[in-house]
Amino acid sequence: MNWSKAKTVLIITFAILNVLLYLTIAKINKPQPQLLSRQDLYSIEEVLLQNNIILKTTIPQETEPMPLVKVTREIFDESFVLENFIKSQKYEKYKENRYTIFKFEDKTIKVDGISFYYFEKSDKFKDMSSSQKEEYVQNFINNYHFKEINVQVEKISQGKEVKIKYFQTYKDYFIDGGWMEGKIDDKSFEFSKSWFGSVVMEKAKKEVINAAYALLKLVEIKTDAKLMVVKEIKLGYYFNWSSATKGEAVPVWRITTQDGNRYYINAYTGNFEEGK
Amino acid sequence: MKEKVKSLLLFFLVLTSVYLTYKLWISFPQNELSFINKKSTNAKVDIFRIIRPEYTFVGIQGKVYLVSNGDFSFSLWEKTANFINSNKEEKINVVDDNSWGNAQKGTFIRFLIGKSVNGDLLKDIFTNRDSWFRKINSDIYVEEIIVNIDKNQIFVKDATNKKFYSLNYSNMGVLKNIIENLPKDEVSVCESVYEEGNTYFEKNVYIPSLTFSIKKIYNKETNFESDHRFLEKFFTNISVVRKITENSGCTVYTDGLKSLRLYQNGYIEFYNTISEPSSTDKNFALRKSVVFLEEIGIKVDDIYLMDFKEEKGEYTFYFNYIFDYPLRILQKEMLDFPIEINISNGNIKYAQVLYLDLMSNGSYLISHAKLKQPLAMGLKEINWREPLSDLKIGYAYYEGQFIPVWIGESNNKVFFINIFNGKLIYNGV
Numbered sequence: 001m002n003w004s005k006a007k008t009v010l011i012i013t014f015a016i017l018n019v020l021l022y023l024t025i026a027k028i029n030k031p032q033p034q035l036l037s038r039q040d041l042y043s044i045e046e047v048l049l050q051n052n053i054i055l056k057t058t059i060p061q062e063t064e065p066m067p068l069v070k071v072t073r074e075i076f077d078e079s080f081v082l083e084n085f086i087k088s089q090k091y092e093k094y095k096e097n098r099y100t101i102f103k104f105e106d107k108t109i110k111v112d113g114i115s116f117y118y119f120e121k122s123d124k125f126k127d128m129s130s131s132q133k134e135e136y137v138q139n140f141i142n143n144y145h146f147k148e149i150n151v152q153v154e155k156i157s158q159g160k161e162v163k164i165k166y167f168q169t170y171k172d173y174f175i176d177g178g179w180m181e182g183k184i185d186d187k188s189f190e191f192s193k194s195w196f197g198s199v200v201m202e203k204a205k206k207e208v209i210n211a212a213y214a215l216l217k218l219v220e221i222k223t224d225a226k227l228m229v230v231k232e233i234k235l236g237y238y239f240n241w242s243s244a245t246k247g248e249a250v251p252v253w254r255i256t257t258q259d260g261n262r263y264y265i266n267a268y269t270g271n272f273e274e275g276k
Numbered sequence: 277m278k279e280k281v282k283s284l285l286l287f288f289l290v291l292t293s294v295y296l297t298y299k300l301w302i303s304f305p306q307n308e309l310s311f312i313n314k315k316s317t318n319a320k321v322d323i324f325r326i327i328r329p330e331y332t333f334v335g336i337q338g339k340v341y342l343v344s345n346g347d348f349s350f351s352l353w354e355k356t357a358n359f360i361n362s363n364k365e366e367k368i369n370v371v372d373d374n375s376w377g378n379a380q381k382g383t384f385i386r387f388l389i390g391k392s393v394n395g396d397l398l399k400d401i402f403t404n405r406d407s408w409f410r411k412i413n414s415d416i417y418v419e420e421i422i423v424n425i426d427k428n429q430i431f432v433k434d435a436t437n438k439k440f441y442s443l444n445y446s447n448m449g450v451l452k453n454i455i456e457n458l459p460k461d462e463v464s465v466c467e468s469v470y471e472e473g474n475t476y477f478e479k480n481v482y483i484p485s486l487t488f489s490i491k492k493i494y495n496k497e498t499n500f501e502s503d504h505r506f507l508e509k510f511f512t513n514i515s516v517v518r519k520i521t522e523n524s525g526c527t528v529y530t531d532g533l534k535s536l537r538l539y540q541n542g543y544i545e546f547y548n549t550i551s552e553p554s555s556t557d558k559n560f561a562l563r564k565s566v567v568f569l570e571e572i573g574i575k576v577d578d579i580y581l582m583d584f585k586e587e588k589g590e591y592t593f594y595f596n597y598i599f600d601y602p603l604r605i606l607q608k609e610m611l612d613f614p615i616e617i618n619i620s621n622g623n624i625k626y627a628q629v630l631y632l633d634l635m636s637n638g639s640y641l642i643s644h645a646k647l648k649q650p651l652a653m654g655l656k657e658i659n660w661r662e663p664l665s666d667l668k669i670g671y672a673y674y675e676g677q678f679i680p681v682w683i684g685e686s687n688n689k690v691f692f693i694n695i696f697n698g699k700l701i702y703n704g705v
Contacts, residue, residue, distance in 0.1 A: 014289035021296035247520030266532045268516040
């Protein structure tokens with residue numbers, strides 16, 4: 001037997017085998033965006049309609065693999081209130097359920113560790129214009145270091161009331177549970193915040209279900225014959241754990257209906273997550 | 277030289293090929309199905325090991341012995357069950373308190389079954405077609421079984437209906453042989469501490485009368501958080517499982533439908549919201565529970581069924597650990613039972629498990645005087661108004677320690693006395 005020739009044949013064989021293996025692995029691991037056809041969309045709308053579910057929004061068509069994200073809640077406790085607001089002023093403090101309440105001057109602050117609420121009553125708001133009210137909210141946010149970068153802003157002006165809502169986002173995905181709101185009218189100013197101070201994407205990405213599948217889950221969830229109007233369907237992250245300040249948030253499809261209810265469908269498993 | 281290069285290249289290519297094959301292999305999802313989703317419980321479950329006595333006493337010629345070796349106790353239980361299964365009783369009678377008292381005289385084996393076991397569950401052990409279980413109402417809760425060899429009778433105490441049954445056999449030679457050849461190193465000679473006029477006890481209560489030996493036990497701790505294989509036992513696909521660290525220090529793993537909470541004190545809590553209706557009975561549910569415990573790594577030889585509840589088609593099983601002697605949980609923040617499993621629609625709805633891997637490292641040897649003195653001290657400290665109905669030996673589990681204790685019972689109250697120093701650990705109030 002020609003051992004040298006045999007080696008050459010084996011080298012070529014293994015080289016070809018390795019290339020094939022490499023290409024197969026690359027193909028398996030390559031993320032493939034899923035697209036819905038026009039026919040698919042039509043069929044979905046039909047099924048939803050048969051179940052008294054009307055879509056008043058477009059169905060997002062492209063989805064890409066998403067990882068879990070590690071989130072840590074921003075902490076609002078007694079020391080936060082004392083250092084940033086009360087300082088050396090006289091104040092009254094008491095407990096009400098899970099909240100610690102501070103009262104000083106005409107102001108009230110409520111904290112429970114993961115959420116912050118501020119209330120101020122004053123005549124100074126009486127003569128403020130809408131833009132001045134808006135500016136007051138902005139200044140409050142800046143002065144007390146509440147300002148955030150990754151936000152989606154929504155401004156609502158209704159009569160004498162000006163409301164500015166900030167929703168936490170991360171790489172264009174919403175982070176459910178991360179929000180702040182400033183509300184001001186002629187008599188008082190209110191501000192609330194619940195935020196994730198740290199949001200870090202993990203490495204391993206995983207395919208997510210498409211929006212159509214999530215919408216069809218509504219048929220399963222809906223138990224009555226009442227009309228349900230879907231206002232929005234959006235992909236983002238969900239961390240609904242009141243007894244935890246850190247953990248992993250999971251990708252979800254958030255379906256918002258016209259009456260304000262929210263449904264969360266796990267974008268990995270397609271299962272309904274708790275909470276409305 | 278050229279040949280050397282070719283050999284090296286071939287070697288490199290073979291290694292690369294092995295690596296790439298491995299990468300390809302792990303690209304496919306593994307273990308798609310876990311036991312949680314299996315609809316049937318096909319695994320062979322030895323229910324006989326799960327329903328077994330907490331304590332076994334043997335009486336020979338006026339002397340009473342406490343079986344101090346768990347394996348020997350189990351062997352007596354097994355042989356008794358085999359006898360019942362292979363012999364048909366001649367007669368079944370309902371007997372009175374006196375006959376029950378006399379059953380504990382002469383040559384006998386006395387099995388104490390913890391908090392009693394439902395008759396239906398015992399049917400799986402006593403499988404004889406014509407056995408007495410077909411003739412006694414299945415709603416009985418068996419608390420004690422006494423095999424009286426001299427009388428050729430087996431006595432059964434039904435705790436719920438407060439009835440005693442006697443089963444008459446023609447011959448008990450097989451069991452007599454076992455008793456006559458009792459291995460003395462597996463048992464402790466006992467004496468009754470009951471005396472007429474003594475206010476401490478209401479009946480015969482036996483305690484070891486010679487030097488007594490009890491194993492030192494400890495828990496071999498397991499770190500679940502770094503063990504992905506452990507998570508795979510609960511979740512079908514762990515790549516969709518997220519981890520949450522609760523403010524209390526607990527770690528929670530969930531896929532949205534099932535969740536697993538790991539407590540710092542060794543408890544694990546599993547909840548499953550998936551419910552696919554399937555018919556089940558209590559025996560199937562018990563098997564399912566035991567398979568679950570085995571799957572998650574609980575040593576089935578170290579546990580036994582302690583209590584059982586049935587409500588609206590849901591079955592809840594309570595298990596306890598045993599290592600020659602049973603365990604009692606003393607920490608207030610913990611559950612009374614180390615293991616609780618609820619089965620609904622044939623699926624595990626929740627499980628709360630104090631995860632223990634019991635090991636022994638030697639034994640304590642306690643002389644009779646050193647055993648009796650602290651007990652007397654402890655009994656004085658209690659200043660109990662009512663006489664005690666029972667006094668047994670066990671392990672009290674407190675903050676990871678297993679303390680040998682006297683377990684005293686009176687009118688549904690329980691107290692624990694440290695076996696070494698007589699100090700009252702918990703007065704049951």
